[in-house]
Amino acid sequence: MMAKKITVIPGDGIGQEITEETVRVLGKIDEIYKIGFQFEWKEAGGTAYDHTGSPLPEETIESCRKADAVLFGAVGGDQWDHLTPDLRPEKAILGLRKQLGLYVNLRPVRISDSMIDYSPLKPEIAKGTDIMIVRELVGGIYFGDRCESEIHNGAERAWDLENYSVPEVERIARFAFEAARKRKNHVTSVDKSNVLATSRLWRRTVIRVHDEEYPDVKLDHMYVDNCAQQFAIHPPFFDVVVTGNMFGDILSDEAAVLSGSVGMLPSASIGQETSLYEPIHGSAPDIAGKGIANPIAAILSAAMLLRYSLNEDKAADAIEKAVSDTLDEGYRTGDIYKEGMKKVNGIEMTEAILAHIK
Numbered sequence: 001m002m003a004k005k006i007t008v009i010p011g012d013g014i015g016q017e018i019t020e021e022t023v024r025v026l027g028k029i030d031e032i033y034k035i036g037f038q039f040e041w042k043e044a045g046g047t048a049y050d051h052t053g054s055p056l057p058e059e060t061i062e063s064c065r066k067a068d069a070v071l072f073g074a075v076g077g078d079q080w081d082h083l084t085p086d087l088r089p090e091k092a093i094l095g096l097r098k099q100l101g102l103y104v105n106l107r108p109v110r111i112s113d114s115m116i117d118y119s120p121l122k123p124e125i126a127k128g129t130d131i132m133i134v135r136e137l138v139g140g141i142y143f144g145d146r147c148e149s150e151i152h153n154g155a156e157r158a159w160d161l162e163n164y165s166v167p168e169v170e171r172i173a174r175f176a177f178e179a180a181r182k183r184k185n186h187v188t189s190v191d192k193s194n195v196l197a198t199s200r201l202w203r204r205t206v207i208r209v210h211d212e213e214y215p216d217v218k219l220d221h222m223y224v225d226n227c228a229q230q231f232a233i234h235p236p237f238f239d240v241v242v243t244g245n246m247f248g249d250i251l252s253d254e255a256a257v258l259s260g261s262v263g264m265l266p267s268a269s270i271g272q273e274t275s276l277y278e279p280i281h282g283s284a285p286d287i288a289g290k291g292i293a294n295p296i297a298a299i300l301s302a303a304m305l306l307r308y309s310l311n312e313d314k315a316a317d318a319i320e321k322a323v324s325d326t327l328d329e330g331y332r333t334g335d336i337y338k339e340g341m342k343k344v345n346g347i348e349m350t351e352a353i354l355a356h357i358k
């Protein structure tokens, strides 16, 4: 059996708790499915800065480059807010995405029947929601030139530059159309082309890729502000949603909460060489260290790792089924708790999931 090298980066805050719990789940998967995981633990974020002076040490990047996949927790925390932009913890995840070329971020949003009561939406609106958000991850305003402060016409100002090139849009559009062909064959491209030049380039590129290569896929377009409200009033309309970096970031937190909590939504960041798997949420400083964080988003990210990087579909199914059986039995962390359910902390939720893995 060839070992499968996984670089594990817990990061900061609840990243530490949920990643440890996720690795326990992968340990159980290894016992049953004999995958041969070899975990290499590395630092990134504020904790890495405290220990090494860098939020993204070179040895962490090197380990990721050699790995079959990367499991990431979250980075950030108020105690590092005073640092200069290049030393902030968030620079670690942005740097990893860029340096590993992780240009696709998949964020699957499903409102299952057992979780429908947790949606802030009425059940008749939420029922049947199954959206795959395909977010561009290494371009756009998060990676454009920026100016922290300058004097312009006598006033201090700052600016961030949004830019997209045609090849960047072509490759994410192709990924979205391919994904749609394996689902309900419907892509909604989200932009702000009534205002932004980058969005107009985005839209005409998506249309050309569609017409030349994917005419069989149903394509429609939506402005991002309308998309935000359509998510709340008619989410089953959507199948694949393809959008840029910042719109995807914001829309996916909204979509996550439709399915109960940001603590439930996993993600896969896919590149040519390696891929990284992380929950969509951050390091949650408000609950860090209390042991109450919901580990499900991280655990489901591990299922995505098994599916997308290792082609271990049965093991991925086993995790997803264990999570849904655990929820069906009423186990709930605080973020998804309702009276009458079994309130558990993060470790207890993990134990319950472990007990359901077959």
Ligand SMILES: NC(=O)C1=CN([C@@H]2O[C@H](COP(=O)(O)OP(=O)(O)OC[C@H]3O[C@@H](n4cnc5c(N)ncnc54)[C@H](O)[C@@H]3O)[C@@H](O)[C@H]2O)C=CC1
Residues within 6 Å of the ligand: 014, 018, 073, 074, 075, 076, 077, 078, 090, 093, 262, 263, 264, 278, 280, 281, 282, 283, 284, 285, 286, 287, 292, 293, 294, 295, 297, 335
């Ligand atoms: N990929 C990453 O590493 C990300 C890092 N961040 C960083 O995280 C820090 C905190 O950012 P926030 O805006 O507060 O976003 P956040 O996602 O960390 O937390 C937002 C809210 O959701 C709750 N929450 C998040 N994950 C949860 C979980 N697993 N279980 C239960 N509740 C959960 C938190 O308690 C908080 O009330 C910042 O430094 C931010 O830059 C934010 C997003 C992504």
Ligand SMILES: CC(C)CC(=O)C(=O)O
Residues within 6 Å of the ligand: 090, 093, 094, 249, 280, 281
């Ligand atoms: C920490 C940010 C850079 C990113 C973020 O919020 C996200 O990717 O969801």
Ligand SMILES: [Mg+2]
Residues within 6 Å of the ligand: 249, 250, 253, 280
């Ligand atoms: Mg985000």
